[in-house]
Amino acid sequence: MKNIVSLAPGRTCLFGDHQDYLGLPVIACAISRNIKLSAVQNKTGVFKLDMVDINQLRVIDINEVFSELEPRDYFASSLRVLRRYGCVPNVGYDITITGNIPINSGTSSSSALLLAWINFLVEAFGVNEEVTPEFISKIGYLSEVVEHGEPGGMMDHFSIGVGNVVHINTVNPFSVTVIGKGLDGLVTGVSGVPKETIGLIGELKANALLAIEIVKSHFENFDLNKTEIEDLKQYCNFLPDRLIPYFEAAIKNHHYTKMALIEFQKPSLDLKKIGELMNCHHAVLRDLLKITVPRIDAMINAALEAGAYGAKIVGSGGGGSIVAIAEPGKESKVVEAMLAAGAVAAYAVNVDPGARIVKTL
Template sequence: MKEIISLAPGRTCLFGDHQDYLGLPVIACAISRSIKLTAVQNNTRVFQLNMIDIDQTRIIDIDEIFSELEPRDYFASALRVLRRHGCIPNVGFDITITGDIPINSGTSSSSALLLAWINFLVTAFHVDDEVTPEFISNIGYLSEVVEHGEPGGMMDHYSIGVGNIVHIDTRNPFSFTVIGTKLEGLVTGVSGVPKETIGLLGEVKGNALWSIEIIKENFKNFDLMKAEIDDLKYLKNYLPDHLVPYFEAAVKNHHYTKMALIEFQKPVLDLKKIGGLMNQHHAVLRDLLKITVPRIDAMIDAALKAGAYGAKIVGSGGGGSIVVMVEPGKEPQVAQAMIAAGAVEAYAVSVDAGARML
């Protein structure tokens, strides 16, 4: 019987959280935790899904067109999107799904599962398009964000689909550049506090876009990509008080992402400087967007006291995980400090090559 194995890694956002939906750049990387999908062809016309880690099963009729989608049903939305690209299932598979990406932790377990699923479907049933990492990534974005009308951006899908360390320009036309394949001293800390994605992301996005719209009404030629921190001194005067933090966060986070890109483009990385920029980025996420929780703050404080160069919350916020930059060799002591501060897991990670078939 035909067997297909699809692997997709998690990701961590190094710089640019809450920036991609504003058309601002992001620096992210795929990390060495993954979802593995193993599919064996059967003699039926159904996909029999066995999600071992969460003790769930599901049966999907291969002829189902999903005219209506249930919330966050990415198995269905991917099938719907891929049908438009000539991917028509004609035989069933028994599918086993396992992984070691913590669920609901801000390291994109759901997007990794989605891209593993998309790669499987494309491999098993083909498409009319040229299959590239960009194609797989875009199908992931369309399936998760566009089909469901969710407020997220493209960062998760392209950092997982393309792999390595990527600088993503989220404007139209969209583009990305691989800026590295290795980054030593990365540690992930998992808080165990479930992140609150949809509601929190929608609120922050809505307020940020609202603030930018007001500025554009007053300054017709305003370009967020060109805004500098010094511009905040006068631009903030045109905003109601409750929108100022969202606008200030957009400008400052973009600045730190630009500074980080300069560092990543150097032949030898200065991990201490990158860590310092992470700290400044996190201060914006904590103090202006207020997306952290006490356990996240405690983990970051513990990591820094244990000698980490920098640390920041990852993803939409409200819980989830943090990424930490440490001197190579000190990963175990920093991880242990985070666990002592309340983390349910903490471990070193390396940069991954991206979603692929095995």
């Protein structure tokens, strides 16, 4: 009986939250928390998925084509997408899924599960394409965002699929570049406040895109990727007051992401400088996009008071997690401060090499 173990990490966004769906770049990294999918071939013609941590059992017929999709059914949508690439299941598996990525916390537990599932399917049944981390990531993006018509971007899938610290250029020519294989001093804090991903992203995306379209209607050669902070005043004159924060946030977040890329490209990392840019990025997310909640604010303030160089909310917002960068060796003090400020969990993390098959027998 064939036995396959597929592993996929969580991710944290270092720079570029609410940027990739605008065609702006992102810096993110996979982190050392993961989803583990263990599959043993059976003789029943079904996938029997035992999601241990949430006490759910799912049974999928291997011949099911899913002509209709239920919302957020990524098991189904990925099977549908992969069939187009020649991945056709012909035997069932008993599958056990476990993990230590907090659910609904902004560290992409759902995308990690999806990538672990896709990697398993490709390993088990093959595809008509060269299998690379980028291919697995693309299938994840198509399955989660495109197939379901969701408003998110591709950061989660490519940071988890490719691993390490990556710079993701989200517009043509699309590219994912590994800009680091480690980043010392990372700490994640989980607020325990559930985030509301799809609705929040949809609202912020719609307002930002509307602001951009209004500016384009007045400036024929406007290019969001080339706009600098000093250009804001002339453009904002043409925007209604309610849309200015969304436009300003896009420009400022892009600026801090560009500054961070310069830092990551240097021979040695200046963690203090990266932390300062993180703080600037968070201020935009907090004050302009207003995606934080009181407990997130308290956790970030506590981390900084405990000596962290920088800290920011991660992901769509409205709850979820934060990431901080501390002097290596002093992570435990930041962890304690986050917990004292109300975090339900906090821990140091390492950069992970990305989604992978760890066993095939």
